[in-house]
Amino acid sequence: MDFMKPETVLQLPNIRQALIRMEDTIVFDLIERSQFYSSPSVYEPNKYNIPNFNGSFLDWSLLQMEKTHSQVRRYEAPDEVPFFPDELLPPILPPVEYPSVLASYTKEINVNKEILNFYVNEIVPQISCKAGDQQENLGSVSVCDIDTLQALSRRIHFGKFVAEAKYQADKEGYKKLILAKDIKGIEESITNSAVEEMILDRLVEKGKTYGVDPSMRYSQNPQSKVQPEIIAKLYKDYVIPLTKKVEVDYLLRRLEDEE
Amino acid sequence: MDFMKPETVLQLPNIRQALIRMEDTIVFDLIERSQFYSSPSVYEPNKYNIPNFNGSFLDWSLLQMEKTHSQVRRYEAPDEVPFFPDELLPPILPPVEYPSVLASYTKEINVNKEILNFYVNEIVPQISCKAGDQQENLGSVSVCDIDTLQALSRRIHFGKFVAEAKYQADKEGYKKLILAKDIKGIEESITNSAVEEMILDRLVEKGKTYGVDPSMRYSQNPQSKVQPEIIAKLYKDYVIPLTKKVEVDYLLRRLEDEE
Numbered sequence: 001m002d003f004m005k006p007e008t009v010l011q012l013p014n015i016r017q018a019l020i021r022m023e024d025t026i027v028f029d030l031i032e033r034s035q036f037y038s039s040p041s042v043y044e045p046n047k048y049n050i051p052n053f054n055g056s057f058l059d060w061s062l063l064q065m066e067k068t069h070s071q072v073r074r075y076e077a078p079d080e081v082p083f084f085p086d087e088l089l090p091p092i093l094p095p096v097e098y099p100s101v102l103a104s105y106t107k108e109i110n111v112n113k114e115i116l117n118f119y120v121n122e123i124v125p126q127i128s129c130k131a132g133d134q135q136e137n138l139g140s141v142s143v144c145d146i147d148t149l150q151a152l153s154r155r156i157h158f159g160k161f162v163a164e165a166k167y168q169a170d171k172e173g174y175k176k177l178i179l180a181k182d183i184k185g186i187e188e189s190i191t192n193s194a195v196e197e198m199i200l201d202r203l204v205e206k207g208k209t210y211g212v213d214p215s216m217r218y219s220q221n222p223q224s225k226v227q228p229e230i231i232a233k234l235y236k237d238y239v240i241p242l243t244k245k246v247e248v249d250y251l252l253r254r255l256e257d258e259e
Numbered sequence: 260m261d262f263m264k265p266e267t268v269l270q271l272p273n274i275r276q277a278l279i280r281m282e283d284t285i286v287f288d289l290i291e292r293s294q295f296y297s298s299p300s301v302y303e304p305n306k307y308n309i310p311n312f313n314g315s316f317l318d319w320s321l322l323q324m325e326k327t328h329s330q331v332r333r334y335e336a337p338d339e340v341p342f343f344p345d346e347l348l349p350p351i352l353p354p355v356e357y358p359s360v361l362a363s364y365t366k367e368i369n370v371n372k373e374i375l376n377f378y379v380n381e382i383v384p385q386i387s388c389k390a391g392d393q394q395e396n397l398g399s400v401s402v403c404d405i406d407t408l409q410a411l412s413r414r415i416h417f418g419k420f421v422a423e424a425k426y427q428a429d430k431e432g433y434k435k436l437i438l439a440k441d442i443k444g445i446e447e448s449i450t451n452s453a454v455e456e457m458i459l460d461r462l463v464e465k466g467k468t469y470g471v472d473p474s475m476r477y478s479q480n481p482q483s484k485v486q487p488e489i490i491a492k493l494y495k496d497y498v499i500p501l502t503k504k505v506e507v508d509y510l511l512r513r514l515e516d517e518e
Contacts, residue, residue: 003395020472021294028287028469035280050351057331064327072320072398092309096395136262136355139331147406205473210287213279214468215461 003078006099010165015158016195020202022155027206029151030127031225033144038128042141043120058120061142062149063087078102081157083112083149102160102250103257109160109249111242115152118238119145126234127226156239159246166190166247167254178255183248190247196240203235204228262337265358269424274417275454279461281414286465288410289386290484292403297387301400302379317379320401321408322346337361340416342371342408361419361509362516368419368508370501374411377497378404385493386485415498418505425449425506426513437514442507449506455499462494463487 001009001018008014041047042057050060063084066075070088074080076096082088085107124145125131166189167174177185207228216222260268260277267273300306301316309319322343325334329347333339335355341347344366383404384390425448426433436444466487475481 024472025291028291032284032287048352061327061331064330068320068323068327069398069402071323072316072401074398077395093307093397098395136336136357138352139328139333139336142331143328202472202474209473210469213283213461214464 001079003098003101006101009101009161010168012162012165015161015165019155019158022151022158023199023203023206024210025151026148026155027203027210027226027231029144029148030123030231031211033124033141033148034127034129034226036128036137036141036144037134038125038131039133039138039141041133041135042138042145043124057138058142058145061139062146065146078106079154079158079161081107081110081112081153083116083153085110102164103254105253105256106160106250109157109246111156111246111249112149112153114242114245115149115156118242119149119152122238123148123234126230152239156242157246159243160250162243163190163247163250163254167251174251174254178252181252183252186248186251187244190244190251196236199240200232200236203232207231260338262357262360265360268360268420269427271421271424274420274424278414278417281410281417282458282462282465283469284410285407285414286462286469286485286490288403288407289382289490290470292383292400292407293386293388293485295387295396295400295403296393297384297390298392298397298400300392300394301397301404302383316397317401317404320398321405324405337365338413338417338420340366340369340371340412342375342412344369361423362513364512364515365419365509368416368505370415370505370508371408371412373501373504374408374415377501378408378411381497382407382493385489411498415501416505418502419509421502422449422506422509422513426510433510433513437511440511442511445507445510446503449503449510455495458499459491459495462491466490 001014003009045056045059046054048057050057053060055063066082066084067087067089069075070082071090071092073091073093073096075082075085075088076091076098078098078101170189173189174186176182177189205228207226207230208224211224211226211228212222260273262268304315304318305313307316309316312319314322325341325343326346326348328334329341330349330351332350332352332355334341334344334347335350335357337357337360429448432448433445435441436448464487466485466489467483470483470485470487471481
């Protein structure tokens, strides 16, 4: 996705292609995380006595990462949404002048709290290789967690581009739905069940393909590093519904920018 | 690899399994990096005016990452080697008491400068999707670079475990080679050409398998995101020789610990 060419950013085929490519990243990240234990200590608030910090070990690690990345302009990009928007640092590089494509309030649409919540409570227990802690791997675990969370966040908030593209294609239709606060109607307008089914099928294939060492493919028990069905279920239960929430939240406010 | 169980760490089958698993990580990382331009600006010293810093944008990003990771004990682990060993911060967590498995001077064996050099000059130009800069992706590029560099560094310095295992298996033989400073003899003793061939074949398979969206596998032109032969060549020309260098450097000093 080339954000410097705004005329290409809102074309649905380009958005879909970007979303498909992000699946690979998310599957890779889940496979990497699956090497480690569930590691509840990483997620327990104040389990470790970190100076001047109130939160979990993951919160601390994620915040350090976001502080560094904010210095190099990560959160200026229209497809990046921080988990700690109030604690970022000023960039040390000159700003990138992104052509504006999304609505003015787009940075306020942020479901990262929900993402962190389902990731820690639903994903980690299902994909980690074993329950429990392994003290010496806390750092490695948090590195994998951060990669996965950032990939999920980017994927889910990409719904904003989908929403804007749909809005542009039918301004009058959306105006009616928005003025009537017809959330159900908006949801229906952005739902494409056939595409959703294809996503889930493709995720199972990707989980199988990327999760098995190909030189073991013909062995008796070529176990996938992460169960492919779990990846599909996580998309079905969390990624797709939260993406829709982003789209609906974005569309509900869309007339603010028309006034 | 469970470093808390030292009796398992020096068993060659366990070391090999760990090395094979690291290939997946490296292939994933190369695939992720291939989404972006070569981005020479990221690697040019003082291209950006970063306050109080002398070096490239990648150097700066890598140093921030290492500072944070050192605070959570990354470089206490026997398989992690920093790129900036003189600029780390003290840990904020209590130390992990790793059973000692490697020689006392092991942290002094560090080929990260060579790794950074071949990565920037040989890998990046061959795997990036296009030559040139894309200003708005510098941050994303450096994130991929750091992941890849850390994975390569871990893989290459894992040679220390191979070296120690071989030394333990034939102390008398190595004593003679070391006293005679017979570098050629040590190299021959640690070289297994059949295993090396298998690694290269497996990398081609992994590049093909992980680099192609499986739902496109039967399309007319299922192009791999990174050319699998390039991954094998990088191992052949850099990863394997540098691993051997680590092994030889480690073994040459091994009698220091016997005195």
